[in-house]
Amino acid sequence: MQDSAKGQLSEAELQDLVASSDSGARTPAGPIGLFMALVAVAWSVFQVVLASPVSNYILPGSLINNSRQVHLAFAMFLAFLAYPALKSSPRDRIPYQDWAFAVIGAFLAMYGYFFYNKIVASGGLADNTDKWFALAGLVLLFEAARRTLGPAMAIIASIFLLYVFFGSSPVVPEVIRWKGASLQKAMSHMWITSEGVFGIALGVSTKFVFLFVLFGALLDKAGAGNYFIKMAFGALGHLRGGPAKAAVVGSAATGLISGSSIANVVTTGTFTIPLMKRVGFTREQAGAVEVASSVNGQIMPPVMGAAAFLMVEYVGVSYVEVIKAAFLPATISYIALVYIVHLEAVKRNMPTLGNRATSMAKTIGGMMAFFVGFAVLCYGVQFPVRWISSMVPEGAGWILALLVMLAYVALLYLASRGPDLMPDDPNAEQIELPVVAEIYKSGLYYLLPIIVLVYFLMIEQKSPGLSAFWAASLLFVMLLTQKPLKAIFRGESEIANEFVLGVVDLLQGMIDGARNMIGIGLATATAGVIVGTVTLTGVGQVMADLVEFLSGGNLIAMLVLVGILSLILGMGLPTTANYIVVSSLMAGVIVTLGAQSGLIVPLIAVHLFVFYFGIMADVTPPVGLASFAAAAVSGGDAIKTGFVAFFYSLRTIMLPFMFIFNTDLLLIDVGWAQGTLVFVVAAIGILVFTAGTMGYFLTRNTIIESVLLVAIAFCLFRPDFIMNRITPPYHMVPPAQMETAIGEATAGSEMRIVVSGPDFMSGTEKSTTLVLPVAGDGTGPERLDDLGLIVLAEDGLTKLDEPMFGTPYADVMSGFDFYGDDPVVVTEVKAPAAQLPKDLVFIPALLLLMGIVWLQRGRAARQEEALA
Structure with a gap:
């Protein structure tokens, strides 16, 4: 009631x-x-x-x-x-x-x-x-x-299907008009072949997504959800704004279990939202914190939303590459959210819960030690595994399975020494904070399936489906045995009853996993109609021309348009369907327009851009479902909750624009040392950006300080933008000297050429940028020949012949008409120039940040003296 x-x-x-x-x-x-x-x-x-x-x-x-x-x-x-x-x-x-x-x-x-x-x-x-x-x-x-x-998915798919049939109608705008298809041809494409409903998206749902959803349902049924929440609350609940910080960390952990932002909100929010309200957060703020942290659970590796598995197929990379690219943005996004709630608590001088006093530094150090230790454990498992596999190649699988079971039994025995963890009552008069040192033993065995999953995914690099199978298989054993084994270890007599309860838990987990997959299965199948329409009608190219026209050829304007499209579609579509629709229509457009603008955008960056804006639709008013769920828990206004959550999620909106232009944030072609530097600087950058947009750093910001903080964050995220204006990375070379320039370039560097010519379909003039990696010690013609580029100097022009099939640029150049009256020519050649390291930009940015810290410390000290 x-x-x-x-x-x-x-x-x-x-x-x-x-x-x-x-x-x-x-x-x-x-x-x-x-x-x-x-x-x-x-x-x-x-x-x-x-x-x-x-x-x-x-x-x-x-x-x-x-x-x-x-x-x-x-x-x-x-x-x-x-x-x-x-x-x-x-x-x-x-x-x-x-x-x-x-x-x-x-x-x-x-x-x-x-x-x-x-x-x-x-x-x-x-x-x-x-x-x-x-x-x-x-x-x-x-x-x-x-x-x-909901109706939106069916309506959008119906509109696309009607376009297939009636695309030649006069009521269809001329820019997207096409000849139309017969019922027989359309139904063959959509239902009989693997181009439509039974296409890639449904295949990914079948092969990968189901097993991960089942894994989450089984892990939740085993009791991991309550354990993660208690651990987060025990570690952070005593800090100022502690319940909100626990909500953020707990939701990040619960993202392993639930791919649904709504279920995540309700699961963790029923406990954390009342506690946030008790320490001073308004109903809308409490709900918004839970919404922002729960929605971001879908971007947190190693178990991301269903869209991550679709990226594997659409981009043509391994799941490990998707995880690697998504790791840094997801991590710093959560760091920013923890900092947001910290600043809210400090600004409002919120009280703490409980009577435990632990410094922030000690808490952060302890949490970092846990995560680093867990990562080292996941990575280090490979060494004993390889030793056993080399010693006993035939029976290694059985030996490793036995060792996993022994570790499980040992950790379960450790857990049985204490009481089972029961959910706390957030409305109790006296809040007793869990003590991490006392409760952590109760659920260490929950980490085993996660370690197995990460090991097979990251170390063995098995398919996501097979990795999830082995992790789920371990959970089958755990659900059947954890209760009876605990009863044995505790000397209890109800062993048979405990086994029956375990069987019930296993069956219920399998039921929950299947029922949670209904919507995902239907979303991927229905989205297949939209993908099928694109492949059948060629409307994707028309959409590319339309978006290019609306954006005026400006890449940033086009990215904004794509982001808005994702938000609008997301008002009625789940994240997975939204991602399929927008990426099918727009991903190639962004890459093409980026190349025309001289920016080489990796396809994985574009797909992550669409994915990030897709999950934001669960937040954005007026139809953000997660916001309505949070308001139902908090008793606040759903629309206000959505707007506050949107404000808290500004960093999630900002990050995609940053990693499109600075792919170092996706750890693409970045080594360990550089990756560590990027992580540290990006973490500082997101904290500074948060402080700038929240209007509070060490004390309340002046307007100038807020502007400077946002500018510092931009410099930390985009050092290349500044450095390219100080010392350009390339110098222009006349096209006629291209062979000489590439012959003189240092091996390992890159050259860029701008190619212009008639479009194969429309005949209109278009251009694109090619990145030419310089390899080997050959001459210029030999290096070009290795790349499959045939250069002809004729009529005062540097012409290109069509690349041979199978050469590196055959697909990229397939959109040009090499046999028309107008030739395909090289219009610009950019040879690498000596440039100062872009990392030098960090020095003045950090010095300016230290200056703001010094100013604010002095002002904060004077304010404290005045109050005293």
Whole structure:
């Protein structure tokens, strides 16, 4: 029942809020509920077996080849059973029409499996019968997406589908008009082939995402969520603004468990938000802190949101590369959020909780020691593993499994020496802060599955699916054995009952994992329609021209437009779907326009840019779902909560613009020493930026100090911007001397050339920038030949012939028309120039920062004397 005085929701209402958005609000009792649970378990079992190393021996090849169809069939079947059609639809029973939709939807999802031979015989295309089944499948898919994700996803996908059919209509703007497609061709593309619904996105959901969602659900069921929150609260709760700092760190840890920002808000917020209000945060501020920290859980490696796995396929890099690129921005983003709540607490002179006194330096040192120790442990595991593998190559797997189990039993014995951790009551009159030294032993064994996951991902560099399989397998064992083993270690007699409880926990974790995947599975499938439209119609190129026109060719303006597009779409789309849509339309555009502007933007940087703005949509008013969830917990105003959370998240908006122009922040081609320097400087930079935007550093800032702090932060994040204006990194060379210049360049350096010529499709003039790595000791012509570039000096121009297929620049140059009347020519050549290290910019920036520190310390001391 809602508390009308405070506007807060009860625990049951909060759980219903999470369920209605994440796993479906309908949970009928009796045989029907049991049947739904069995279907969910069956889906989890299928996905676990599919990801296992023995899948080829257990599952028939036809089922493995059509696993995407099976994945979508489970998602559609459960969607119609678990999600009511309307708010007025019954929650305690399933209407007959929903049963019909569920069965028909699952059948249509499996259509390609059932009629595989027929489709192959027709060349993989739809015939007159197939097209009607495919159309019915799309209609039911859109209805399932509407129920689980809200109307926006279905509406946007429908608009794209209508564009496929009626793209030649006069009502369609001429700039995006196309010839249109027949029903048969469109349905073949969208439903029968792997270009549409059953494309890359659904494949990633099938292969990778399910196992990670299941891993999180099992880890939560094992009790890790409560352990992480208690550890964060014990470490930080005694500080000024401690509950807010604990919320930030706890949400970062809970991001390992929940890929849903809404579930993260409710899970940690029900405990932290009331405590934040007790120490002086307003309802909106308390909710906003929880929203900002929970939403960022999706960008925190090693377990990121589903979009991270899509990056692996779209960008063509390993998951390790995605984690490496995402690590620094995510880490400094959380550092900034902790600092934001610290500044809020200091500005308001908030009280502390409990009677424990520990210095901030000691607390930070202890936390850093833990994280460094954990990282060293994850990295160091490889050395004994390699030694065992070399000593016993045949039986190494069994020996390592035995050692993991021995470590688990030892840590579980350690945990059994103390009481199990119970959730605290945030509304209790007397708050007892957990003592980290006393409770840390209770959950050390929760770190084992995470270590296994990180080891297989980062050290062995196995596929994400296989890595998550081994980590989830360990959790299966833990859930089945942790309670009975604790009972044995404590000398209790209820061993059989404890084992039964463990079985129940395991089954419930598998059910939760499957139901949490319904929305993700349908989001990736429905987004496939949008991706299919782009590939079928070529609208992506038209969108590129449109965005280039609107931005006037200015890269920053275009990035702003892309960010706004992500925020607008994110008002109705989940993060994963938002990322698929915007990256499909815009990622290539940013790279192309960047090259035209002379900026080489790595594709991973562009995809992370889109991803960051996609998660911001959960915050942004008026439709930020996480903000509404936080307001339901805090009793505050949802819109105000969203605006405060948006303000707190300014650093999340700023970071993508920084790493687009300074890829060192993504640790691309950065060594350990340089990476360490980048991390330290970036951490200082984000703290300074936070102080500048919050109007408070050591004391309240003057306007000039705030402006200077933001300027210092810019210099720390973009030292190249300053240094390039002092000493340019390149000098211009006449195009006719390009061969000579590249011959004289030092091996290991880079040259840049600007190429102009007619576009292959439109015939209009366009240009792009190529980065030419200088390698070897050959002459200029030999180095160009190694790169596959054929240079012709004719008519006073430096012309380029079409690069041979398979050479480094064949794909980049494929958009030029090399056979038209106008030639493709080199218009600019930029040879590397001697430039001072850009890191020198840090020195004056840090000196200016020290000057502000000196001024503010003196002012703060005078203020204290005046108060005394």
